[in-house]
Amino acid sequence: MEEKKDGLGVIAKWVKKHASLYEAATRHPFIESIRNGTVDISSFRRWLGQDYIFVRAFVPFVASVLVKACNETDDSSDMEVMLGGLASLNDELAWFKKEASKWGITLSDTVPLSANIRYCSFLKSLMSSEVEYTVAVTAFWAIEAVYQDSFAYCLEEDSKTPEELKETCARWGNEEFGEWCCSLEEIVNRRLQKAPDEVVQKAEAVFLRVLELEVEFWDMSRVGI
Ligand SMILES: Cc1ncc(CN)c(N)n1
Numbered sequence: 001m002e003e004k005k006d007g008l009g010v011i012a013k014w015v016k017k018h019a020s021l022y023e024a025a026t027r028h029p030f031i032e033s034i035r036n037g038t039v040d041i042s043s044f045r046r047w048l049g050q051d052y053i054f055v056r057a058f059v060p061f062v063a064s065v066l067v068k069a070c071n072e073t074d075d076s077s078d079m080e081v082m083l084g085g086l087a088s089l090n091d092e093l094a095w096f097k098k099e100a101s102k103w104g105i106t107l108s109d110t111v112p113l114s115a116n117i118r119y120c121s122f123l124k125s126l127m128s129s130e131v132e133y134t135v136a137v138t139a140f141w142a143i144e145a146v147y148q149d150s151f152a153y154c155l156e157e158d159s160k161t162p163e164e165l166k167e168t169c170a171r172w173g174n175e176e177f178g179e180w181c182c183s184l185e186e187i188v189n190r191r192l193q194k195a196p197d198e199v200v201q202k203a204e205a206v207f208l209r210v211l212e213l214e215v216e217f218w219d220m221s222r223v224g225i
Pocket residue numbers: 051054055058143144146147214217
């Protein structure tokens with residue numbers, strides 16, 4: 001079992017331990033290009049179409065985490081945090097449709113690229129009832145935290161994010177979403193603190209895999225692999 005000797009939660013320790021991969025996922029050249037105003041709009045359009053497909057696959061994954069929270073948690077307030085995440089995905093899907101029409105993207109014609117297919121298969125594998133709640137909720141936190149951290153960075157005071165992309169950045173970079181991610185992180189830390197070593201190891205591996213898949217996802221916006 002993990003102990004909190006230095007005041008840092010397990011997640012903060014992992015972010016420190018795997019700083020270069022965490023940075024690769026949250027300070028990717030695509031994100032840097034939004035932040036410094038040089039973003040290639042065709043990359044942005046590609047990302048938008050692919051992310052809509054991803055979010056559609058993300059909904060059943062989040063629903064599976066909610067079910068696990070209801071069945072396995074030691075704290076009944078977890079359910080509300082998961083439900084909040086699921087509810088915001090409803091708005092997110094509507095937002096994607098509105099945004100796609102603004103940029104002239106036909107979502108029904110968008111074909112998932114291989115990095116997206118890999119990521120969606122990974123989500124599916126985590127939906128299995130054999131995957132513990134602690135492991136699944138770690139993945140949920142990591143997936144949301146990468147977007148929160150990346151897009152909040154694009155909204156910092158010295159950023160040169162183009163006006164027309166600020167709404168996109170605010171979708172995940174806003175303070176309220178940041179606070180919700182912190183609530184999720186607290187749940188993950190609480191679970192990891194009590195989990196057997198074997199589950200903690202699985203959760204760390206899942207955290208790292210999410211970071212790799214997020215890097216590949218951003219890469220897709222540039223090269224269409
Ligand atoms: C690939 C990816 N990762 C995370 C998120 C945030 N829900 C997203 N929309 N897309």
